[in-house]
Amino acid sequence: MTQDIRPQDIAIASYDYELPEERIAKYPLEERSQSRLLIWRGGDIAERHFYDLPGELPEGTVLVRNDSKVIRARLVFAKDSGARIEIFCLDPSAPTSYERALGSTTGCSWHCMIGNAKRFKLGSSVTASLEGAKGPVTLRASRIAETEVHFDWDEEAYSFGELLELLGILPIPPYLNRATEERDLKTYQTVYAAHEGSVAAPTAGLHFTPEVFAALEARGTQVVDVTLHVGAGTFRPVKAEQIGDHEMHAELISVSRTTLETLRAALGRIIAVGTTSVRTLESLYHLGVQLHAAPETPAEALHVGQWQPYEVGYPLSPEEALSSLIAWLEAHGEEQLVFPTSIIIAPSYRYQLIRGMVTNFHQPHSTLLLLIAALVGEDWRRIYDYALSHDFRFLSYGDSSLLLP
Known part of the structure; x- marks a missing residue:
């Protein structure tokens, strides 16, 4: 060429x-x-x-x-209706620093890919209750823009990075045509x-x-x-x-x-x-x-x-x-x-x-x-x-x- x-x-x-x-x-x-x-x-x-x-x-x-x-960037929430909402965090929007967003203990926003987006309308929220080493915590995800989601939670003992470790799924490539397994974490x-x-x-x-x-x-x-x-x-x-x-x-x-x-x-x-x-x-x-x-x-x-x-x-x-x-x-x-x-x-x-x-x-x-x-x-x-x-x-x-x- x-x-x-x-x-x-x-x-x-x-x-x-x-x-x-x-x-x-x-x-x-x-x-x-x-x-x-x-x-x-x-x-x-x-x-x-x-x-x-x-x-x-x-x-x-x-x-x-x-x-x-690699972070555990895929989050799955279940709505009261039973609808499954998948949120794939791509990069932080507020704060824009990865270190600050993952280290935040009060809230952060991310640009995301959203699965089943029709069931997760603009302005609506989904929650997940988690139990970690620092006690129970509820994570809320609110859709604030077409491809942007704000996360906040009720226990400042946890950083967002720690919540990803609790709830998140490691995103292996889609062409592998299989679910993430425990061994993939390593x-x-x-x-x-x-x-x-x-x-x-x-x-x-x-x-x-x-x-x-x-x-x-x-x-x-x-x-x-x-x-x-x-x-x-x-x-x-x-x-x-x-x-x-x-x-x-x-x-x-x-x-x-x-x-x-x-x-x-x-x-x-x-x-x-x-x-x-x-x-x-x-x-x-x-x-x-x-x-x-x-x-x-x-x-x-x-x-x-x-x-x-x-x-x-x-x-x-x-x-x-x-x-x-x-x-x-x-x-x-x-x-x-x-x-x-x-x-x-x-x-x-x-x-x-x-x-x-x-x-x-x-x-x-x-x-x-x-x-x-x-x-x-x-x-x-x-x-x-x-x-x-x-x-x-x-x-x-x-x-x-x-x-x-």
């Missing part, structure tokens, strides 16, 4: 392949790192296991992972998950174990954390015929000043763990472009738009872009850069910060497949044909790949 094609003109039908139901991994392997690893290095394909990853990374690699933690979470906020796991990280990280450390591979809270739209297939008609959801990124300095020193050696880390890193570049041009931009106006890379281009070096972010933090007396991104990475995109990625095998007709194609070009078909013909397991609980152009 030529570099000058407009991504808005890409037909999603060109990014299709046949994925038999039996190739979708419904459950993970007993041992995370026993999963298979397809290695694509400059066009050559090889097979290993995930525990071999440390020895397959280029010397001097800095591995960047997303440390967001297996659908990376071993390094730290900051609550995702409603879907950064699944490339599910293969890592403490032993794999110990092997990475022994080889001198540096591991760096960023945070992107994964939204439900990440795995949503594109329904529009052309990419230009597909609207990307916004996801919140948080990266420390220390991490930005580490990334600046590691340019040329960065490999991202998963598509969420890729989107984080590349969004940093484009936010740096913005702040280089407008250093007085206030924190609340920080945002990377869906089409910004293709409209603005790549006027700065990666080092200049990261330096602009660090300078903005210094000027504002901040240690943490927090901003939403709606970036879409598709063929014609020119990667700025990463030299490769670790990633699972993604759905046909998905923006994640476009992101892969932007890195490996038309070879994505050969990679996926190989994986299908060699019995690799697909999607969230499936096997993984290491892609090194």
Whole structure:
């Protein structure tokens, strides 16, 4: 595919392949790192296991992972009439900070997907009575807008995060075609998950174990954390015929000043763990472009738009872009850069910060497949044909790949 094609003109039908139901991994392997690893290095394909990853990374690699933690974001309420109302919390609207919303002991509002919405009219409420370690509590959910729900409860001993732990259901992907099970509470979470906020796991990280990280450390591979809270739209297939008609959801990124300095020193050696880390890193570049041009931009106006890379281009070096972010933090007396991104990475995109990625095998007709194609070009078909013909397991609980152009 030529570099000058407009991504808005890409037909999603060109990014299709046949994925038999039996190739979708419904459950993970007993041992995370026993999963298979397809290695694509400059066009050559090889097979290993995930525990071999440390020895397959280029010397001097800095591995960047997303440390967001999946929350039990699905809530089910029963009305007096017997109607079942399902509320899927996507991201907080008041307060907008995940930490403050989950830590609130008085109330908070969230943007939500609502199941059986006709039975949960605007202005109405549903309640659930719970019994936790701190005593009984009643949680009330009030629909205050088309896609917004306010939560309050009668016992300030509980935070909203604790109430989610009591009532909430971990939202596993719908393509698994099964209910959440007790084992998913552990297996659908990376071993390094730290900051609550995702409603879907950064699944490339599910293969890592403490032993794999110990092997990475022994080889001198540096591991760096960023945070992107994964939204439900990440795995949503594109329904529009052309990419230009597909609207990307916004996801919140948080990266420390220390991490930005580490990334600046590691340019040329960065490999991202998963598509969420890729989107984080590349969004940093484009936010740096913005702040280089407008250093007085206030924190609340920080945002990377869906089409910004293709409209603005790549006027700065990666080092200049990261330096602009660090300078903005210094000027504002901040240690943490927090901003939403709606970036879409598709063929014609020119990667700025990463030299490769670790990633699972993604759905046909998905923006994640476009992101892969932007890195490996038309070879994505050969990679996926190989994986299908060699019995690799697909999607969230499936096997993984290491892609090194």
